[in-house]
Amino acid sequence: MPVFPATSPASSNLLPLSIGPLRIGFPVVQAALSGYSDLPMRVLARRHGASYSVCEVMLDQFLLAIGERRKTQHFLAIADEEHPVGGQLMGAEPEQFAAGAERLAAAGFDVIDINFGCPVKKVLGRCRGGFHLSQPDVALDIIRRTRDIVPAHLPVTVKMRRGIDDTDEARENFFRILDGAIEAGVAGVTVHGRTVAQRYIGPSRWSFLAEVTRHVAGRISVLGSGDLFSAADCLRMIAETGVDGVTVARGAIGNPWIFAQAQALAAGEPLPPPPSxxxxxxxxxxxxxxxxxxxxxxxxxxxxxxxxxxxxxxxxxxxxxxxxxxxxxxxxxxxxxxxxxxxxxxxxxxxxxxxxxxxx
Structure with a gap:
């Protein structure tokens, strides 16, 4: 497996990323970012080399109530140039969650992404996001209902952290949800190397991503997340963990150039200078x-x-x-x-x- 030095050019034989039947391309993509990854940010990321992006997470209740008002219609806006694009969803109740997923599919998103990773306290307090990692039965009900209601040609993916915390029970719950998701027909999983309890404190445990990759053994696509702030970080995560791709989150805000920089390093070229x-x-x-x-x-x-x-x-x-x-x-x-x-x-x-x- 190739290793990409952090400070020197590197070449690689990176495989293009696919999510189910959907061919994405270069395996460095833009993550969903609450409050940030709206249409303008996604379009700029695509214009600067991102092969795929995910919209900011939307609440199922909001999606079911959203109208045609100018103030809210941007949430479902998609530019022709940004396909393929993912729509990310968060909620608490399985039936309502599935209905929200159906709305995202009807809006034209190419992938429906289930958020089981958000660690924000108010989200957890309402039994959403990362909270689902503590209740595998509900999580799997959401996944199955979502996969059933979303048209078969559209991939469904799941965003997870490595567990609600670092207990043995949390670890068991993670892999139970992961295996159940694969059985239910999800096409990919994005794994953040921190726990929900960590939020954003401390380093992301990339070694866990390698463990997930070995566990999945090619059955679905695995994308890594966490501590990706430079082009070299992105390629190093792929090299060290074997993930199929990486999703850049905070490192892409105000820095769309990171995607072209990663492409240059992957092609064996010198790291491009920072934009003037x-x-x-x-x-x-x-x-x-x-x-x-x-x-x-x-x-x-x-x-x-x-x-x-x-x-x-x-x-x-x-x-x-x-x-x-x-x-x-x-x-x-x-x-x-x-x-x-x-x-x-x-x-x-x-x-x-x-x-x-x-x-x-």
Missing amino acids: LPEQAAVIREHFRLIEQIYGPERAPLLMRKFAIKYSASHPQHETVRLRVVRLRSAEELWQVLEEFYATGEGQYPPEGIHRSQEE
């Missing part, structure tokens, strides 16, 4: 225009703020730029920042650890 400041400015403008198209000019500046903060990590004066964009309230203010800070000069790779305290 004018190149960054062009992408930020493009991102803002996409947000305007989806949400309207009134909402766009405030929605762009959280992304502008993430983009600032690639600026050599990132703290100064961050303090400017954190107060962003208008398009004019954004253009002023770009003119003042992004007109000329070289960029940088986001400093190591800058995203590690932020939730994915």
Whole structure:
């Protein structure tokens, strides 16, 4: 199995990623990111080399109630250029969950992804997300109902953490759910190397991903998640664990270039230099225009703020730029920042650890 050094070029014989009958391509893809991976972020990721992306997680109750209002219709918006794209779903009750999955399929998503990984306290308190890893019977009921109601040609996948905690019972529950999911017909599983109890504290245990890969033995596709903040991280996870692909979460916010960088390393080319400041400015403008198209000019500046903060990590004066964009309230203010800070000069790779305290 090839090993990809963290600081030197590497070549590989990476196999293209497939999820069931769906051929994805290069096996570094964009993860679902609550509050972030909307249509503009997904489109930019695709334009910069991501072969697949997943929408921000949606609640089954919300999906069943969503109407055609401009304020909410963006949740189900899909651009022609971003196929294949996954729709991720979260909920508590199996029957309602399946109905939400049916709505996602009808909206045009190419893969339906079941979220059993979210560690946020308010989600766990409502018996959603990662909570299901503590109740295998309910989890498997959700999986079976979802697979039954989603059209047969659409793959169903599951996002999991390595357990609710590090007890023996949690480990047994994880593999019971995994084996039951395979039996029910899921096409793939994404595994995050932390437990639900860990949330985002401490390192992701990549050795567990290798164990899952051996356990699955090619029956379904396995994607790895956790601590992927550079192109080298992505290829190293594949090399060390044998997963079929990786999903980049926090490392892709404000950093769509990570996908092309990973492709270059995988092809045996040198790591591309970080995008110059004018190149960054062009992408930020493009991102803002996409947000305007989806949400309207009134909402766009405030929605762009959280992304502008993430983009600032690639600026050599990132703290100064961050303090400017954190107060962003208008398009004019954004253009002023770009003119003042992004007109000329070289960029940088986001400093190591800058995203590690932020939730994915």
